[in-house]
Amino acid sequence: MSKPIVAIVGRPNVGKSTLFNALAGEKISIVKDYPGVTRDRIYADVTWLDNQFTMIDTGGIEPESKDLMLSHMRQQAQIAIDTADVILFIVDVRQGLVDADYKVADMLRKSAKPVILVVNKVDNFDKFMPDVYEFYNLGIGDPVPVSGASRLGIGDMLDEVINHFNKEDLEEVEDERPRIAIVGKPNVGKSSIINKLLGENRVIVSDIAGTTRDAIDTAVTYNEKEYVFIDTAGLRRKSKIKEELERYSIIRTVTAVERADVVLMVIDAVEGVTEQDAKIAGIAHERGKGIIIVVNKWDAIEKNDKTIYEYTRKVQDILAYMPYAEIIFISALTGQRMNKLFDLIEMVIQNQTLRVATGVLNEIMTEATAMQQPPSDKGKRLKLYYITQVAVKPPTFVIFVNDKELMHFSYTRYIENKIRDAFGFKGTSLKFIIRERK
Ligand code: GDP
Ligand code: GDP
Numbered sequence: 298m299s300k301p302i303v304a305i306v307g308r309p310n311v312g313k314s315t316l317f318n319a320l321a322g323e324k325i326s327i328v329k330d331y332p333g334v335t336r337d338r339i340y341a342d343v344t345w346l347d348n349q350f351t352m353i354d355t356g357g358i359e360p361e362s363k364d365l366m367l368s369h370m371r372q373q374a375q376i377a378i379d380t381a382d383v384i385l386f387i388v389d390v391r392q393g394l395v396d397a398d399y400k401v402a403d404m405l406r407k408s409a410k411p412v413i414l415v416v417n418k419v420d421n422f423d424k425f426m427p428d429v430y431e432f433y434n435l436g437i438g439d440p441v442p443v444s445g446a447s448r449l450g451i452g453d454m455l456d457e458v459i460n461h462f463n464k465e466d467l468e469e470v471e472d473e474r475p476r477i478a479i480v481g482k483p484n485v486g487k488s489s490i491i492n493k494l495l496g497e498n499r500v501i502v503s504d505i506a507g508t509t510r511d512a513i514d515t516a517v518t519y520n521e522k523e524y525v526f527i528d529t530a531g532l533r534r535k536s537k538i539k540e541e542l543e544r545y546s547i548i549r550t551v552t553a554v555e556r557a558d559v560v561l562m563v564i565d566a567v568e569g570v571t572e573q574d575a576k577i578a579g580i581a582h583e584r585g586k587g588i589i590i591v592v593n594k595w596d597a598i599e600k601n602d603k604t605i606y607e608y609t610r611k612v613q614d615i616l617a618y619m620p621y622a623e624i625i626f627i628s629a630l631t632g633q634r635m636n637k638l639f640d641l642i643e644m645v646i647q648n649q650t651l652r653v654a655t656g657v658l659n660e661i662m663t664e665a666t667a668m669q670q671p672p673s674d675k676g677k678r679l680k681l682y683y684i685t686q687v688a689v690k691p692p693t694f695v696i697f698v699n700d701k702e703l704m705h706f707s708y709t710r711y712i713e714n715k716i717r718d719a720f721g722f723k724g725t726s727l728k729f730i731i732r733e734r735k
Pocket of ligand 1: 307308309310311313314315316356419420443445447
């Protein structure tokens with residue numbers, strides 16, 4: 298089940314970043330064991346009362362003039378409408394209502410997406426409540442007063458957010474079809490790949506009716522099995538500002554990846570893996586999705602019989618944090634190896650949902666610890682008692698040990714490699730949870 302997306306929309310200076318940071322808390326520091334991950338706080342994982350969601354801040358840079366502000370706000374709102382399950386529309390009790398607020402409220406109202414009207418900077422509820430009522434004029438329901446800076450009212454606001462997903466989840470729970478997102482920088486060939494895939498004889502394409510969000514999804518039948526392709530091209534936005542374009546591109550990727558089971562990460566063979574590619578791949582990696590690195594435009598490079606091996610090594614060097622990713626070299630132009638893509642997608646889906654019996658896992662672990670003694674520190678040696686798989690997508694294992702501190706990353710990696718030697722799990726990350734048992 299993909300996590301719901303909650304988007305924040307609002308004018309400059311209403312306190313979006315402050316609120317975003319208050320919500321994201323410590324969790325915001327995105328895992329930094331791989332290069333190129335954005336330090337900018339565009340998205341974050343939030344947990345509230347056992348509910349997890351991905352929050353995105355659609356407001357990037359500040360426009361230079363009032364005229365630009367409205368168009369900027371419209372873009373923000375449109376992105377939120379395209380991608381989010383719930384929208385937080387933030388207004389400022391101290392500035393009061395301005396014209397742009399009404400215009401954005403109109404857009405959001407027409408979208409039929411759940412919108413929560415959050416009135417920020419209510420640092421003192423007694424004093425400011427009379428001013429909060431003014432916001433009923435926007436016609437998008439009850440204003441929720443908060444203070445991002447003093448962290449007031451945030452619990453009530455999150456309760457409102459969560460109320461909305463419960464309904465949403467029920468609708469989606471029926472859909473068992475694998476979802477595939479094609480991501481990558483502009484011009485790497487994403488649209489060409491999807492068009493070629495959908496154009497194959499053996500592929501039957503049908504539009505998906507339903508929620509507005511699904512309007513950009515395409516259902517595909519291949520070998521009598523249905524897949525859903527998430528089209529990120531549909532969310533393309535025009536902007537002249539480089540930072541803004543990059544922000545939109547990240548939001549688009551995060552939201553598509555979040556909903557996907559398998560991510561086709563497309564890179565341009567001629568350009569090689571760039572920093573932006575590494576950033577995009579990192580998003581899929583940190584979300585535990587199935588990953589296939591698709592090196593496209595393979596027709597456009599000169600090669601001999603070693604090129605493919607050398608190229609593979611180069612990609613693996615740069616994307617060293619995801620050695621499990623499958624790599625395929627294709628040409629959307631000539632169709633080279635395009636027919637292999639579905640097989641690869643199917644294999645990765647199988648691996649994402651593979652369950653290994655507890656008995657077998659424990660045999661592997663016992664053998665592994667006998668071959669390479671677990672580390673010790675200050676006379677105390679790590680003991681591994683028991684391993685069991687608790688989840689799929691991604692496959693998640695719990696290992697019970699005597700002392701968590703002794704379980705170094707490198708030893709976990711060693712156990713992971715032993716499991717991979719036995720079962721492959723190609724194309725999917727594996728997650729390990731270390732628990733202490735006295
Ligand atoms: P953004 O442009 O919407 O991201 O707004 P910021 O989060 O950067 O905040 C704009 C200004 O409002 C900053 O000076 C913040 O310190 C201030 N601010 C943010 N939240 C609150 C709040 O809850 N109460 C008060 N009094 N000021 C706030
Ligand atoms: P997107 O922005 O990632 O969707 O990329 P497009 O599918 O629009 O492709 C960008 C450009 O690359 C277009 O000019 C395509 O014709 C070209 N292109 C796409 N795939 C290939 C390929 O396999 N080989 C070559 N030589 N060009 C390609």
